Amino acid sequence: MSTTSQFKGYTTDNFFDEMFYDGKKLQARAHYEKIFQRIEHLTETEISDRRQQADSSFLEHGITFTVYGDEGGTERIFPFDLIPRVIPDSEWRIVEDGLRQRIIALNLFLNDIYHGRKILKDGIIPEEIVNSSKNFRPEMVGFDPPQGVYAHICGTDLIRDDQGSYLVLEDNARCPSGASYLLENREIMKRAFPQTFGGLSVRAVEAYPDLLLQTLEYLSPRKSQKPVCVLLTPGVYNSAYFEHTFLARQMGIEIVEGKDLIAIDSCIYMRTTRGLVQVDVIYRRLDDDFLDPLVFREESMLGVSGLMDAYLKGNVALANAVGTGVADDKVTYAYVPDMIKYYLDQEPILSNVPTYLCWRDSDRAHVLENLDNLVVKAANESGGYGMLIGNQSTVKEREEFARLIKAHPREYIAQPIVSLSRHPTFCEDGIAGRHVDLRPFILYGEDVEIVPGGLTRVALKKGSLVVNSSQGGGSKDTWVLRDF
C-alpha cells in the first residue's frame, strides 16, 4: 500500500483554489481540512474502484444527457468527479441573500416591462433593449400571470474570481436544467464514498422536488381541489430528458408530451385511459417558441394548439411564465444591478462580471480592438454555444466574430476573461486543478426557496473555462457545511 499523498505535485498556479489557501505548502482551508486528509491517503485502487462504481451507477441508471449533432453514442453520462466542492454555511448565507435579492428584482422587472414600463420611462434601461429582445413576447403585455410571478424556477450561474469573490455570470430564467444532477450526485456520492461524510454536517438537498411541487401547486387556478400538475417535456430525444423523468417521478406527477394534452374550450386536458383529465399547472421544459403552434412557431409539433389561449384566460398556469427570456438576455443582464437599486433601493449583494454591450458605439469599439482579451457571447444563446474566448481563439475565429458583432451589435456582449477559481479534480495523471462554477436553483413560489449549494460544474479539459456538459464539462457534489 502506497503512502504517498494523492496531492503530490499539485499546484494552484496563481488561481484562486477552492481547497488550498496556500498553494506552495498545500495548506487546506479550514472547511476542506477533513476532506483533504481523507483523499490524500487514498490508494490508487480505492480511487479507481470508487470511480468505476460511480460511473457505472450513472450509466446503468440511465443518468445520461443527449449530445446534439453527434451521430454515434448520442447518450452520454455527465462525468462526475469524486472530490466534493465545499462551501462554508456562513459564506453560503451571503450568496443565498444575493440570489434572493436578484430573483425578486428580475420578477419586478418582468412585471414592469409587461405592464407600466416605468423602468424604461425613467431611463434606467433603454427601451429599445427590451423591444429588440428576441424573447420579448408581446402576447404577455398587460397579462397578470398566476400569483404575479414570472420566473418561478431560476438557475443562476456563479463564478469566483482570482480573489475568491462570487460573481454572477448569467441568469437562466427560462428552463434551467441540472437540478436532477444535483440530487443524483449526492446519492451517488453517499453510495460510493460514504466515509468522506463522517463527522461533517453536510446540509441535505433532498427537499428540492417537494419544494418544486409546492411552487407549482401554488399557481393552480382551481383552489377547490388538489391541483393537477404535469411536467411538459419535448420528448425522449431532448438532451435533458433524463432530468424530466427524474423530477416528475420525484414529485409524483405525470410527465407529458405535447400530444398528450389537448385544449378544449380554453382549458387544457390530458388524455388518459379513463378519458380526459383537466390540468391546472404545467411545469414546461419547452421554450416559448414551441409551446403553441397557433401563436408561436407554426411548425412546432412539440407543443399544444390552444395552450396560449387557455393560459391567457387564466385556466392553466405555466411555470415559468411565457416571456421570461427578456430577463436572461445577456444584454439585460448588464442592467440587473441597476434594477436592484431601482426596484428594491438596495445595493446588489452579488456583483456582475463587467460587461461591454456591443450596441453601444464606445463599448463596441473597445471590444473590436481587444477581442483577444475578452470573452464574447451571443446575447440569446446558452449551453456554451455562440461563444468566443479571446485568448484561446484563432485569428480566423476572431475575424468571424468581428464580422458578426458589426452586423448584429445588439446580439453580442463581451466580458473580460475572468480567471475562474479552480478545484482539485481527479484527472488522467492524478489530482489537478480545474476551473469550476456553481449553479444554484432558486424557486420562487409563496416564498423564495434555495436548496443549499447547487450544481458545481467543472471544466475537465486542462485550462478550459467552459463548464457546459455539451462542451466536455463534468460535475461535483456540492456541500454546504453547517459548522463553518
Add this chain to the structure above:
Amino acid sequence: MLSRVADNLYWMSRYIERAEGMARMIQVHQSQALEYAQNDDQLEEFWQPVLQSICAENVHPFEDGVRKIGKTLIFSSSYENSIQSCISLARENARMVRDQLSEELWLELNNIFLFFRNGDAEDIYNQGSDLLLDRISRFSLIFQGLADATIPHAEGWRFHSLGKYLERADQTSRMLDTLNLRKKEASRADLMSVLRCCIALSAFRQQFRGNLSLQNVGSFLLFSEDFPRSIRFCVRAIDHSLHAISGVPAGTFSNEAERLTGSTLAMVNFTNWNQVDSKGLHKTLDELQATLIDIGQRVFETYVLLPSEIKSLGEKSSTQFSQAQQQQ
C-alpha cells in the same frame, strides 16, 4: 393513466417478448439446420418457411449469405424485428415511462441494451451464438418475472400483460404455421423444433408421452388449458387483462377489443382438432393472427386515441396502422 403511457408499456412488453421469441426461434432452427441442411440451397430452402411465418422473407435476411442468417436476424439494423432492434425499441418505450417502472426492471433492460450497444453482444456471438441467444431468452424471462414481482398489479401492469400475451399468442401461432409452410410433410424434427421454440417439449411429453404427431402438437399448442404459451392460455390472459382494465364483468363486453377476444376465447375453448383439420391448420392460424392484430388495434382505439382521431383514420387498414405503430 396517460394514454401514451399505456401504449408505451404495451409496446415495451411486446418488443421484449418478441426478442425472446426470435432468440429461441433462431437458436432452435440453427441447431436443426446443422443436421438437415448440408449446402446453401438446402439451407435456404430450410429457412424459407421460417422466415415466411414471421413475415421476414422480404427483408433481405440473406443479405450476408444464408450461413449468416442468424446474425442478420439478431443484429441487423435495417430489419425492424431483429433482436437488437426489438431491444432498442423496448428500451425507447421504457425510457418514456421510466416513472412507471421499478428501478430493478429498468436496470435489467438498460443493461441488455448497453450490452448490445457496446459490442459485447457481438463478441459473445462470435464465441458461440448459443451463449448469446441463451442470455437473451434469460433476460426476457427475468424481465417478465421482475415485472410481475416489482410493479403494482394495477392498470399499467395490465397493459404490460396485454402486450406480452398478444405477442406470445402471435409467436406461438407463427411457429405452428411453419409446419404448414414447408414443402414436405412435417417431419419429426420439424415438430420437435416447433415445440422447442415454444419451450413446450417437456410439457408436451408429460401430456402425450412422446406421441409426436401433427395432431398432438397442434392440439397442444392451440388448446392446452394450462400451458402458458398455448393460444388458449394466452387468449384467456388477454381476456382477463382487458376486463381488469375496463372493470366490466367477464363474459360481457364494453368495447370491440373485449368482444373480439371473448369470441376468440370461445372458439379455442370449444373447438377440437377435427374442426381445425377440416378447415385447414393454415387457414385457422391465419384467421387467428388477423384477429390478434385486430384486437391490438382495437385496444389502441379504445384507450389511446380520441374518438375524433379514430374517425380521421378513415380508410387506413389496420395492418398499415399497426406497422406504423411498431416503428414509433
